[in-house]
Amino acid sequence: VLDSLKKLVVDFLRGKDPYEVAVENFIKELQKTLLRADVNVKLVLQLTNSIRERALKEKPPPLVSRNEWFIKIVYDELSNLFGGDVKPQVFPQKTPYIIMLVGVQGSGKTTTAAKIAYFYKRYGYRPCLVCADTYRPAAYDQLSQLSKQIDVPFCGEQKSTDAVNIAKKCTEWCINQNSNIVIIDTAGRHGYGEEEALLKEMQEIAKSVNPDEIMMILDASMGQKAYELALRFHSATPIGSITITKLDGTAKGGGALSAVAATKAIIKFIGVGEKIPEIEVFEPRRFVGRLLGLGDISTLIEKLKSIEHSEEVEKRFAKALSTGKITLADIYLQLQTMRKLGPLAKIVQLIPGLSMMPIDDKQMKITEEKMRKWLAIIDSMTYEELRNPSIIDKNRMVKIAIGSGTTIEDVKELLKYYELVNTMIKNIKRRKTLFKKFGIDL
Ligand code: GDP
Ligand code: MG
Missing domain, CATH: 1.10.260.30 (Signal recognition particle, SRP54 subunit, M-domain)
Structure with a gap:
């Protein structure tokens, strides 16, 4: 859905309408697009109000046309909508560094665990994957296979059902293997609407392994419903980060991203495909630059x-x-x-x-x-x-x-x-x- 912004920008830059008319038309289309992407109505109105205000007030610098300057304003304001000028701190300040993933079933935890391990490996870290999902029998095999694919050590126990104990033992094992980033995948078997139970389980495992970071995995197709969940999570854990998955497969990605950004939680990564390399560090300005077709070198x-x-x-x-x-x-x-x-x-x-x-x-x-x-x-x-x-x-x-x-x-x-x-x-x-x-x- 947000893809249509590119065309909007091109049309605007090529357009022949008087500036004020073109701006109003652009804003109307932008509103429609954002609402279709499930961005919250209030946020959309705030955004378009500040775009309009700046567009009528600001004078472009020399050699820059008004139309071009307008796109810059849109770029700035949209970046703010998605979290502003932040660059998440993805490289750990200490090692070994323990990351625990939480999230509802099917949100993409296991996939993301492997993606992150691969990401860090590429940067020279020695990641290790832990399966603490004892609820689904296939979970062990899934993560074990992924870890083989990316050649990263893996720890889990097929027979035990004691996730807390496995998480603790395996974390120690990983560190003994000389790994410096431990990534723990959990069950998160709770359905949508059971956030509290989810947060409680998170706290139990967290108590025993004492992770440096708890990362919540959210499926982008939740759209703006992600707000509630992210807000609770953000206030429940001071060391939390969020990864939003499946941005490639939903029209509601804009809603999820803007909703989570509104909670001021840190969005670290975004998942943009099923394959292991399809993960990106989330930087709002970069993201928006690409949405608008400004590219992203x-x-x-x-x-x-x-x-x-x-x-x-x-x-x-x-x-x-x-x-x-x-x-x-x-x-x-x-x-x-x-x-x-x-x-x-x-x-x-x-x-x-x-x-x-x-x-x-x-x-x-x-x-x-x-x-x-x-x-x-x-x-x-x-x-x-x-x-x-x-x-x-x-x-x-x-x-x-x-x-x-x-x-x-x-x-x-x-x-x-x-x-x-x-x-x-x-x-x-x-x-x-x-x-x-x-x-x-x-
Ligand atoms: P878990 O239950 O939270 O561990 O979820 P899984 O990691 O098993 O993922 C559930 C499904 O979502 C799988 O079919 C994944 O391939 C898919 N998936 C995960 N992340 C992404 C993503 O970024 N894009 C797409 N298109 N699919 C994803
Ligand atoms: Mg899983």
């Missing part, structure tokens, strides 16, 4: 960090962004990266400016087969050709095609793709400069 770079030849990619990417030029060698690395990170379409959304550009979906869809071919093509180019693709004429194309076991059409297609990416990078650079003037931090 830091998330992109963070993802790139997680892969082996990350430094190289990062350096090249930063360079490409600062010079506005990309080489075929960069594309080569990018293709290798994509094979690990998944479809370009998803990555592209993270790049500032790109999500605002009309991009032909078919152009961006690169199949595994194509990637393999393109990598082979780049492999069989000379240094000269790599450095200066414009010299590649018909003759060179034939040679390259033969050398890589592909066709001239394949070579042409790669060169076309290269041009496309080059244009994008130039546009990104232009936008980045513009956004900097606005104080938008991409």
Whole structure:
């Protein structure tokens, strides 16, 4: 639902209506969108009132149009709605650090436990997973399998039903294994509306393992109902954080996020898919920047960090962004990266400016087969050709095609793709400069 904001922004920037009319229209559409995303009515009205007030009062800085400045105002105010200028402290101040997950059945605790373990592992920590869910027999296997997938130590007991005892023993075991982050998954078997019982169980296990952080897992499809639960949790534990899952799968994500933000609880992570890497640190400004299609270079770079030849990619990417030029060698690395990170379409959304550009979906869809071919093509180019693709004429194309076991059409297609990416990078650079003037931090 919130996806439609991107289009709203593009239309606004391109629109021809007088400023006041355009602003009113934008605000009306924004209200509709937010209400459809289950954001609380009162919050929506507050938000749009301050947007309107600022829009009519503030004068844009030199070289910035009123329309552009208006988008900056929307960006600021929406960021506030989702929690403001906070960056959660995700890296522990002490080790070993014990995190205990709580939440109702099906909210995504077990999945999140594995996601978080993977997240920390990528940053060089030694996480350990504990299954303290003795209620569901399959829980043990589920977490045990996930831990194997990400190669993280796992502790649990299939026979016992004493969750408190398991949590305590396993935490000790993990620490003896030299783990420095212990992540405890719990049962949370209580249905919706039984928050009190949930909080009570949380306190029992907490008493015995003494966690450094209790993380509540909330399913985004609760929408603004998340407010009550988050508020109680926030006041019940001073060391609490919240992770909101399934933001990818619900239209009510905006409601859940804004409702939880309104309680001033710390939202640490958001779950954006079923797969293990699909978790992000929640930073409101970043999140909103992406919603509005302003892009999000830091998330992109963070993802790139997680892969082996990350430094190289990062350096090249930063360079490409600062010079506005990309080489075929960069594309080569990018293709290798994509094979690990998944479809370009998803990555592209993270790049500032790109999500605002009309991009032909078919152009961006690169199949595994194509990637393999393109990598082979780049492999069989000379240094000269790599450095200066414009010299590649018909003759060179034939040679390259033969050398890589592909066709001239394949070579042409790669060169076309290269041009496309080059244009994008130039546009990104232009936008980045513009956004900097606005104080938008991409
Ligand atoms: P638990 O009962 O709280 O431990 O919940 P699980 O971790 O077993 O998750 C319940 C379901 O939600 C599973 O099918 C997960 O794949 C799914 N799930 C968890 N997190 C996400 C997410 O961020 N996005 C999506 N789409 N599905 C998720
Ligand atoms: Mg579970």
